[in-house]
Each structure stands twice: as structure tokens, then as C-alpha cells.
Amino acid sequence: MSKTRKTALLGLLGAIAIVINLVEAAFIPPLQFGIRLGLANIVALVTLQLFGVKEMWTVNLLRLSLGNLLKGILFGAPFWISASGIFLSSLSLLLTRRLKSSVLFSSILSALAHSLGQLLCVILLYAQPGIAILLPTLLVSSLLTGILTGSIAVQVLRRIRL
């Protein structure tokens, strides 16, 4: 694949991730505090499988920076919460890639890592360790959303042609 083509494709994937994020935030309300579907992670999973770790980081960084810029909260509190979520979830994808795990498992772990990252950031920012009581709820919901996004990613990977 030529470098130009790859750059264009990564830009496209990044754009898709951002749009999914914005649309999900606009139309699907969180079930409880901070529990979202995290559909944008599908793009990270697909990029990881089709290209590799570096490209996954690229797409995620695009999602983080441009997505928050578009929402108008660059460097605000939600930005850092989002950043720690995406950072931890990317780290976990790196780990599962090394372990050669299946896409579904990677998805579940990265969803978990994302929620944990967000929770840790909220605890740090607001000096309120009591929020940790949400851990069991986050655990279960991340597991479920991870299964959902992972399943969608698997289906996408079966059909996509670059």
C-alpha cells in the first residue's frame, strides 16, 4: 500500500471515529454517570487489526484531539477524562496485541481500561475517592459494551476491503 493511500485511509478512519463519537454523545444518553457505549472504539479495533499499533495510536490521537476540539472542550476537564480513558484503552490494546488475543477479548479489555482510565481521572481531578464505589457497575457495563463493540468490529473486519 502506498504511503499516500495509507495516510488518506488513516485520516478517513480517524474521521469516522470522531463522527461516531459525536453522534453517540448527541443521541445516546449515558445510562448512568459516564457509562456510554463507546462505539468509537470499533474504529480503534479495526485499525489495529488492519494496520498495527502505531496506526491505532494515530487514529486514537485524532479521535481525542479533533473530537474534543469540535466539541469545544479542548483541555477542559472532560478532555483530560477522555484522554486518560483513550490512553489506557490504547495501552491495553497494545498489551493484547502482544499477547495475540482475539478481537473480542481485546475489545472487552480496552473497554474496561477506558472506563478505569476515566474513573481514575475523575478521582484525581475532583479529589473524591468515593466515586470508586462505581467500580462494580463500571466493570459490568464495560464488559457488556466491550462485547458489543467487539462483535461489531469482528463483523466490520469480515467485510472491509481497503
Next chain:
Amino acid sequence: MKKKELLIVFILFLLGIGGLFAFRTFFSGAHTIEVRDAENKVLLQVRDDQEGIYTIEGKRGLFHLEVKDKAWRAVDVDCPDKICEHQGWITSEAYAPIICLPNGILVVVSDE
């Protein structure tokens, strides 16, 4: 998904469900609700049988806490997303903290 992975996921799931039940039984009986600000300072203390609507001032505007029938919820909050209001009624059995990030307000059950 491989067998080892499935096992790990299953264990995590059990931990989650277990944690949910553990926290439920932990919080039973009449309790004191505390409204705290972002610096963890207590703004208001109310028992869950003291019914009424309480007004608290947050960073963005006003936050109202309604207590009724041993349950409480956020109403009429000055914030863009109203996530806290969507949480609905909270009781000490079905407990979750109410968190309003724009206002920097936390509604929890006190530790006593």
C-alpha cells in the same frame, strides 16, 4: 475467543456482579445524604427521611436535590447535559452517587 480469555472475562464478570451485591448490602438502613463540592467539602447534610427540595449553588448555577420516600434525585439543575437528572431516583439499596461535573457537585451517602 479462546478458552483462557473466556475464563478471564467470566471471572471479571463475577467480580463485577459480586461487587454490586457487596455494595448493596453495605448500604442499608436510614442514611445521611451528603452534598459535597469539588474540594470534598460538605455543603449540605440531609437524612433520607427529611423530605423536601433543597437548593445548592454549584459552579454553573443551581442544583436542586429532592428527597422523598427515602429516595433522592437531582432536579432542575443548571447544566448542559443533565446526566445527573437522568439518573433518576437513588435509594440506599439501589445506590449510586450523583455526580454533576459542570457544577462540581457530588451527592453521596455519608460514612456514618
